[in-house]
Each structure stands twice: as C-alpha cells, then as structure tokens.
Amino acid sequence: MDWASLLITAVKIIGFTFMVIMPLVAYSTYAERRVAAIIQDRVGPNRVGLPLTLFGARKDLNFFGLVQPLADGLKGLFKEDLTPAHVRKSFYWLAPAFTVVPAFITLCVIPFGSEITVFGRNVQLVIADIGVGPLFIFAIASLSVYGITLAGWSSNSKYPFFGGVRSCAQMISYEIALGLSIIPVLMVFGKLNLTDIVAHQAAHGWLLLPLWGDGLSLQNWLLLIPLGISFVVFTTSIFAETNRMPFDLPECETELVGGYHTEYSSMKFALFFMGEYAAMIVGSALIVTVFFGGWSLGFGLDHALLQNADGDWKWFAGFIHFGVFLAKTIAFILFFIWVRWTVPRFRYDQLMKLGWVVFFELALFNIFLAALIIAAPHLGAVKTIFIGVPTLLLVAAIMFFITLSAEGKSKVRPT
Amino acid sequence: MAVVKVKRPTLRWYEHLFLPSILKGLAITFRHAIRAVRGKTPGSAELASSGLGVTMQYPEQKWDDHLPEYYRGVPALVTDEQGRERCVSCQLCEFICPPRAITIIPGELTSQDPWAKVEKAPRDFDIDMIRCIYCGMCEEVCPEQAIFLRKDYAMTGTSREEMVNHKERLYEIGGVRKGLVNKWNELK
Numbered sequence: 001m002d003w004a005s006l007l008i009t010a011v012k013i014i015g016f017t018f019m020v021i022m023p024l025v026a027y028s029t030y031a032e033r034r035v036a037a038i039i040q041d042r043v044g045p046n047r048v049g050l051p052l053t054l055f056g057a058r059k060d061l062n063f064f065g066l067v068q069p070l071a072d073g074l075k076g077l078f079k080e081d082l083t084p085a086h087v088r089k090s091f092y093w094l095a096p097a098f099t100v101v102p103a104f105i106t107l108c109v110i111p112f113g114s115e116i117t118v119f120g121r122n123v124q125l126v127i128a129d130i131g132v133g134p135l136f137i138f139a140i141a142s143l144s145v146y147g148i149t150l151a152g153w154s155s156n157s158k159y160p161f162f163g164g165v166r167s168c169a170q171m172i173s174y175e176i177a178l179g180l181s182i183i184p185v186l187m188v189f190g191k192l193n194l195t196d197i198v199a200h201q202a203a204h205g206w207l208l209l210p211l212w213g214d215g216l217s218l219q220n221w222l223l224l225i226p227l228g229i230s231f232v233v234f235t236t237s238i239f240a241e242t243n244r245m246p247f248d249l250p251e252c253e254t255e256l257v258g259g260y261h262t263e264y265s266s267m268k269f270a271l272f273f274m275g276e277y278a279a280m281i282v283g284s285a286l287i288v289t290v291f292f293g294g295w296s297l298g299f300g301l302d303h304a305l306l307q308n309a310d311g312d313w314k315w316f317a318g319f320i321h322f323g324v325f326l327a328k329t330i331a332f333i334l335f336f337i338w339v340r341w342t343v344p345r346f347r348y349d350q351l352m353k354l355g356w357v358v359f360f361e362l363a364l365f366n367i368f369l370a371a372l373i374i375a376a377p378h379l380g381a382v383k384t385i386f387i388g389v390p391t392l393l394l395v396a397a398i399m400f401f402i403t404l405s406a407e408g409k410s411k412v413r414p415t
Numbered sequence: 416m417a418v419v420k421v422k423r424p425t426l427r428w429y430e431h432l433f434l435p436s437i438l439k440g441l442a443i444t445f446r447h448a449i450r451a452v453r454g455k456t457p458g459s460a461e462l463a464s465s466g467l468g469v470t471m472q473y474p475e476q477k478w479d480d481h482l483p484e485y486y487r488g489v490p491a492l493v494t495d496e497q498g499r500e501r502c503v504s505c506q507l508c509e510f511i512c513p514p515r516a517i518t519i520i521p522g523e524l525t526s527q528d529p530w531a532k533v534e535k536a537p538r539d540f541d542i543d544m545i546r547c548i549y550c551g552m553c554e555e556v557c558p559e560q561a562i563f564l565r566k567d568y569a570m571t572g573t574s575r576e577e578m579v580n581h582k583e584r585l586y587e588i589g590g591v592r593k594g595l596v597n598k599w600n601e602l603k
Contacts, residue, residue, distance in 0.1 A: 038451035039444045041458075042468040232434075342444040343437055 004121070012127050016112060017104055020326075024333075025277045026069035032337050034065075039341045072270075079266035084155075087263060091154035096268045098147030099275030102140045103282060109133045110285045111195045112325055113295045116318030125295075125318055126195055133194035134182055137286060138175070141241065144279060145171040148243075148250055148260045151272070155263035163259030166348065167243065167250035173355030174240035174247075180363035181233035184226045184370030185290055194289055202296030209292070211299065219373060226370035231291050233359050233366070238283040240355070243276060245340030249348055284332030285325075292328055295321035357406040361399035368395045479566070487549045487564040490542055491589035492582070499530055500586070501561035504537040508553035508562055516546035517553060540582040544570045563589060 030045065037044025048071045049062035083089060113125035130136060145167055152164015185207060189197050205211055207227055210220045240247040251259030261272045288294060297305070297320065307313060346354065372388045379388060429435055450456050454466030463478065464471045471478060495501050504521035522538030524531050553562045565588055572578040580588070 035448065037468060038448045040468075041447060041451055041456045041470075043465075043470045043472065044468075046472075338441065338444065338448075342440045 008118070008121070008123055009127065012123075012125075013108070016127060017107060020112070021104070021107055021278060021281060024281055024330075025274050026073065027066075028277050028281065028333050028337075029072065029273065030066070030069050031334065032340075033068075035334065035337045036341050039338070076267045076270035081266045081268065084263055086156050088154040088156060091150045092263075093268075095147050095151035095154060096264070096271035096275070098150060099144050100147075100271050100278065102142075102144040102147075103275045103278035106137045106140045106282045107278075107285075109136050109194055110282065110289060111198050111294055113318045113322035114199075114313050117315050123318075124195065125322060129193065129195050131191075131193045133192055133197070134186070134286070134290070135192060137282070138179055141279065141282070142171060142175055144275060147272075147275065151264070152250075152260040155260070157263060159256040159258070160260050160262045163250040163256050163262070167260060170240055170243075170247065170249060170351065170355070173352060174237045174359070177233055177355060177359035177363050178237035178241060180360070180367065181230045181237060182290065183363075183367050184230050185234075187367075187370055187374055188223065188227070194294070198289055198294030198296060201293040202298075206293035206296070206298055207291045209298070219377065222373045223370065226366050226373065227291075229362060229366045230370075231287075233363050234291075235287055236354075237359065238287060239336070239339070240351075242279040242283050244280060244336055246343040246346055247351055248345060249351060254345075280336055281329065281333060284336060285329045288325070288328040288332055294328075295325035297321070297324055353406070357403050361403055365396055365399045368392050482566050486566050486568075487551045489544065489567040489570055489580070489588060490547065490549075490551075490553055490562055490564050490585075491567075491580075492540060492562055492585040493560075493589040493592040494586060496591065496593050497530075498591075499533075500536050501559045501592070502537050502540065503533055503559055503561070504535050504540075505558065507556045507558065511552045511556045513550060513552065514546040514548050516543045516548075517541070518543070537582060540585060542580045542585065544572075544578045544580055545575060560592070563592070565589065 034044040034046075036042075044065070045068045046065040047062055048065050048068040049060055050067070051060055053060050083092065108127035109130055111124070111126040111129075115122050115124045117123070148167040149164040152160045152162070152167065155161070186192060188207065189200055191197065191200075201207060205220075208224070208231060210224075239245075243250050249259075250256075251261065256262070261269055264272065307317070369392060372384070372392050376384045376388065447456075451466075451468050456464070456466055456468050458464075458469050459466045462469045462471065463476060463481065465476060492500070492502055504519050506519050506521065509515075509517045509519045518539070518541045519537050520539035521535055524534055524536055549564065551564050554564050567588060570578065
C-alpha cells in the first residue's frame with residue numbers, strides 16, 4: 001500500500017466519520033425533537049440561532065432552531081462531569097466509549113457512493129471494501145452491548161443494573177433474528193461485499209423494487225414474499241438492536257428512571273446518545289444498502305445517466321450517488337423517528353416472545369422458503385413439487401408447532 | 416358504580432400480526448405531523464397558536480385578549496375622575512400584604528390643598544415586585560378602592576432596584592378609575 005492510498009483512506013475515515021456521520025448524529029437528535037413535536041402537535045426546539053440581539057441587532061436569527069445541536073454539544077462539554085462515589089470507576093469510564101466506538105467502526109464497510117476520480121485515481125466511497133460486509137457489521141455492532149451492560153453494572157445501583165441486564169438479553173435475542181433474516185438476501189446476491197451488493201442492485205433492480213434490469217420474472221415476484229418477510233424481521237431487529245422506541249427497554253424512562261445511563265452526566269451521557277444515534281444511522285444505512293439499492297439512483301437511471309459507454313462511472317457519478325445514499329438514509333432515519341413516536345413500548349415478556357417465538361421461527365422458515373424459490377428452476381418441476389414443497393411444509397409445521405408450544409407453556413401471565 | 420368486568424378482546428388472526436394496527440397508528444401520527452407542518456393543527460384557532468402545533472409562541476403571540484376579568488397581574492394605584500390620588504395612606508394594604516411587598520410612607524395634605532378634607536396621601540408608595548405574590552389581598556382590603564391588580568404580567572428588570580415600583584410608576588400603570596366610592600368627595 002503506497003502513501004497516496006493511505007492518505008486517501010485517512011481522508012475517507014475523517015471525512016465520512018467526522019464530516020458526514022457526526023453532523024448527521026447531531027441533526028438526528030434535532031430531527032427527533034422536531035418530528036416528535038409536530039407529531040404531538042407541539043413546536044419543538046425552534047429558538048436557538050445566532051443571538052444577534054447581544055450585539056445590538058434588532059432581531060435574533062433563529063434558523064428554525066438549527067443551531068440547537070451545537071448548543072446541546074456545548075452544554076455537554078461544559079457541564080460538570082460527575083462520577084458518583086459508589087461506581088466502579090474504570091468500567092464506568094470505559095462504558096460510554098464502548099457504546100460509541102463500535103457504532104462508528106461499523107461505518108467503515110458502508111458504501112457511501114460508487115466512486116469518484118481524484119488526480120486520475122478511482123476512489124471508492126467506502127472506507128474498507130471488505131468481502132464480509134454484513135457479517136462485519138453484526139460482529140462489531142453487537143459489541144456495543146458491552147458498553148450498555150458495563151454501564152449498567154459499573155453504575156452499581158438498581159435501575160442501571162436492570163437496564164444493563166435487559167439490554168444484554170434483548171441483544172442476544174434479536175441478534176439471532178437479525179442474522180437469520182438476512183440470509184435469504186445473501187442467497188439472492190450470492191456475495192457478502194456490500195459494494196458489490198449495491199452495484200448488483202443498481203444493475204438488476206433494488207431488492208424490494210426489482211423493476212428494471214432483469215425485470216419482474218415469476219421467480220422475482222415469488223422472491224418478494226421471503227424478501228418482504230426478511231425486510232420486516234430485519235428492520236424490527238435493527239430497532240431492537242439500536243434500542244429504539246418500541247424496544248427501548250434498557251433505558252425505559254417510565255420504569256427504570258433512565259436505564260443504564262441513570263448515573264451518567266454531561267459528556268459521558270452525551271456519548272451514550274451519540275452511540276445510540278450513530279447505531280441508528282448505521283442501521284438505516286444498512287437497511288438502505290441491502291434492501292433499497294444503497295447509493296444507486298434506481299429505475300435504470302444509473303446506467304442511462306451516469307455510466308460511460310464502456311461501463312465506467314462518469315466523474316460526477318460518485319457525488320450524485322453519495323447524495324442519493326444520504327437522502328435514502330435520512331428518509332429511513334425519519335422513519336425510525338416516526339415509528340418511535342407512534343408505537344408504544346413493548347412489555348418485557350412480549351419483547352422476548354416476539355424475538356424468540358415469532359421472529360426466530362419466521363426467519364428460519366423464511367430461509368427455506370427463499371431457498372426453495374431460488375432452487376426451483378434448477379430442480380425442475382417434479383423435484384420441486386414432490387420434494388421441495390413437502391420439505392417446506394414440514395419446516396413450516398415444525399416452526400408452527402414450536403410457536404404454539406411456547407405459547408402454551410407461558411402459564412404465568414403478568415397481571 | 417356497578418362493577419364492569421372488562422374482557423380482553425379476542426384478536427382475529429390478522430390482528431395478531433400487529434402490523435395493521437401499527438400502520439393505522441403510523442397513519443394517525445403522519446396526519447398530525449402533516450397538519451402541524453401546514454399550520455392547521457386542530458385547536459390552534461381556539462388556542463390562538465401559530466398553527467404549528469397548539470403551542471403559543473410567546474413573545475410573538477400573546478394571550479392578552481383572552482385574559483379573564485379577574486386576572487391578577489401587577490398591582491397599581493389609581494387616580495379618580497378629579498385627578499386626585501385615591502390612596503389615603505391608611506396602610507391597610509401594607510399590613511395585610513403576606514410577603515410584605517408594600518412599603519408606604521404616609522404624608523399629610525396641607526390645609527391649602529383643595530382636598531384637604533382627606534388629610535392624608537402617601538408620600539411614598541413602593542411595591543417590591545420581587546416579593547409580590549399577586550394574591551390580590553391589597554385590592555381586597557383597600558377601603559378607598561385605590562389599588563388594583565392590573566393585567567400586566569411581564570415585569571422584568573436587571574436589578575433589584577428596577578423591580579421596585581415607586582409611586583409615579585404605580586400611578587402610571589394604574590391610570591384613572593371612574594365611579595365607585597369616593598368617601599370624602601364633596602361633589603357627591
């Protein structure tokens with residue numbers, strides 16, 4: 001690796017992490033508050049702006065409160081950083097870092113755009129173009145549970161501890177559904193490199209919108225069923241993984257005061273929030289990348305507008321793709337926020353049941369369904385009908401039986 | 416009250432999926448958001464809000480027109496039709512004032528004064544608005560109906576001294592009140 005490519009990587013790391021995702025984190029807190037406000041018929045933060053009246057002007061500029069995140073950040077930095085006497089200090093200090101760092105590390109495999117040409121060099125708009133994209137994200141993202149669990153444990157008080165334990169159990173339950181639900185997707189693509197996955201979708205249609213390229217064959221129509229199930233399970237599991245609202249039991253304000261970050265103050269508290277929002281952004285970026293064609297413009301426009309005759313990207317394609325990717329991701333972040341202020345929090349047993357009894361079985365069955373649909377053309381009609389379909393039905397029956405028996409066993413009903 | 420036994424509704428198969436009701440909920444919140452953004456939040460007209468939600472945006476919009484008659488704002492002194500101070504500095508308000516916000520230094524009217532019959536008028540009348548609790552006791556106790564709680568509520572100042580209303584300021588806020596009792600009024 002020469003110096004130039006090292007430099008380019010460094011620029012990409014700093015650019016994407018600190019110039020793109022950090023502001024996005026800041027402004028998703030702002031978006032959260034504003035969207036929550038308009039959903040609840042309120043106004044939300046709309047005042048913080050340039051205080052020109054301090055300098056003798058007649059009016060302040062408020063820019064719809066867009067300076068609010070900066071003010072919040074400043075507040076976080078200048079507040080007293082209190083470490084209670086009863087905490088286990090080393091872990092207490094480590095925990096916020098453990099939540100933030102994995103969220104930012106997972107960024108490195110997300111393809112932000114196709115490629116741009118800098119000084120005659122094609123630069124891919126992804127920090128690390130590795131061949132195990134989604135697996136890497138799952139592996140690293142699940143590390144963030146350590147942060148939350150450690151925070152809960154090291155705080156050495158009741159409610160944070162509950163929060164930490166809940167987070168731990170929740171992560172384990174939904175990690176499985178998350179991993180299983182993406183397998184049909186990977187079977188369709190046949191590869192794990194996220195850049196290739198997006199390029200494939202640009203050429204052959206987005207996974208949930210295969211309207212161009214190969215078009216809608218019968219197989220593609222049928223595949224939409226398992227992929228739709230995958231999408232629902234995957235999205236819901238991402239909600240659970242990022243501790244977002246319907247599943248935000250670890251920080252559950254109504255039951256656990258503040259959950260795992262009850263004992264935290266100032267910037268350490270802010271770090272937990274940054275980690276949470278960064279995880280949300282990575283989650284939406286992953287959903288967009290896998291199911292909605294990542295940076296691709298879609299509808300065959302990539303090929304028509306942005307490619308040369310010999311299949312190379314034009315010089316400005318990267319920028320447009322980057323914009324498209326950001327737009328899609330922001331749309332998904334808004335969706336996350338919208339869901340948060342719509343769906344009430346699950347009860348803990350409901351959460352566990354949904355994870356283990358519903359999603360686990362559904363995702364497992366889904367794999368068989370997708371496999372059968374993909375394999376059908378190769379197997380031929382006879383084998384498909386006489387071996388494939390009965391196997392699928394058997395799997396469905398087993399899964400249904402497991403679900404029912406789990407349903408029957410829960411004699412203890414919470415009152 | 417009769418005991419009403421609430422039975423959990425039995426869900427149909429599609430209701431077990433939760434998805435339809437989640438979508439319904441999303442539609443409701445979306446409708447609210449859209450109406451707020453368009454400035455047409457229901458109830459914004461009655462609550463005199465900006466339309467972006469039902470919240471009134473305070474310094475730009477004020478509730479002043481909707482304040483009730485009995486609103487208790489800043490206490491102030493009033494003069495009567497003859498331009499005479501109504502206050503006879505009996506000091507009842509000073510004595511009744513629970514937080515002791517009122518300080519009166521009584522003064523005498525000279526015999527040359529056309530209203531000499533009244534004998535007394537306040538030489539100094541201070542209301543410390545940092546102390547005032549807007550209880551309205553002074554208004555209630557005043558035999559001359561000389562002190563009233565007005566509808567002003569935005570009392571601000573940057574120092575303690577600024578927050579003390581002196582006599583001139585009190586008369587300025589209070590203005591003229593017509594009618595009502597004029598115990599010693601010769602014209603009556």
